[in-house]
Amino acid sequence: MGVPEDLPFARHLRPFDSEPAQDEDYTGRHLDGGEFDDVKAGGTRFDECAFTATTFTGGDLGGARFSDVGMGRTRWIGTSWSETDLLDVVIEDSVLAGVQAHGGTWRRVVLRGCKLDSLNLRATRLHDVEFRDCDLTEVDFGSATLTGVTFPGSTISRARFTRTTVKKLDFRKARSLDVAEGWDFLRGAIIDSGQLAEAAAALAQTLGLQVKDR
Template sequence: MPLRSLADQPYAHLLQPHPGPPRQDGRYDTAHFEGLVLEGAQASGALFLECAFTDVALTEVRLRQARFTEAWLERCRLVACELVESEWQDVTAQGGLFAGVSAYGAQLRRLTVRQCKLESVNLRGAVLRDVVFEDCQLRDVDFGGAKLTGVTFPGSSLEQVRFGGATLAKTDLRGARRLELPDGHEGLRGALISSAQLIELAPQFAQALGVQVRD
């Protein structure tokens, strides 16, 4: 069963409030970061194991090569943050905002992103395995050159999303409410789409292939 609240986490009763912001190369186990407002902080290389983040606002925070394992993020706002080459495993992000985030080369495994807004997020060259974008809004998200395996988008809206040069396997786009791709249609090779989506994308596929359609 998908976890819907922090209380559902098996480590919820072990969480302890953390008094300050995370530090560079810090190691955090069952720490609860709540209500933090950080700008320009440095937390690259930090490890978060069975940690929770609620109502946290991060602006221009560096989290390069940070690792999140069995973590929970709820109502968090990440704006212009650096998550380059970060690692996420068994993580749930719910009701949050990711805007202007650089996460190229990131490793995302068994990640659930629920009711979040992702805008201008760079995931170029990232590896996504068993990732679910549920009821999300993805706008100007770049999956260029990324590897997506077992990724789904139930109830999500994809606007100006790029898949150019991506490698897709067992990636299911049928549940997406909207599928708008400005370019990189060849990157959809290996994806599963519905017949309705195919009809909607047909003019773009034809243009990408250099096919003229005239009646």
């Protein structure tokens, strides 16, 4: 795929000389292509790095930090991102399936055209995060803190928001909004009139309302 041209540090990137390792500091590195199984890179720092056309299956990046990082056409399957922090990160055309990303902090993160399946974001703090044109299926936001989070063009299916804390959470431009659990914890979130009509039955059930025409 090559280095993403819109990265301000793209011309300074150098290839990784090996797979990421635990408790290392990587600055200005580019991992392009390859499949990696059970990589152990917990506690590692990635600053001004890029990942492209790369697949990670399993493995542990718990406690890692991604700062000023671009990811394109990456696949993360069943990888642990527990207590991992993302700052100024862009993830494009990527897959996160079964990723355990609970307990971390995501700040100024943009996901574009990504498929997120069974992504665990429980107790994660999301600040100024945009899910743009993404497919979110069974994503768990339980006990997370969502501040300035938006979903333009995204499809949300069977999402969980139990015990979620929200501030400036905006669903209005999402293509669909299907909440499996936690409507009662979305007080203050913004939805449009069409989403309200679609969610009416679920909201009535949450509030204990009985809807009878006769």
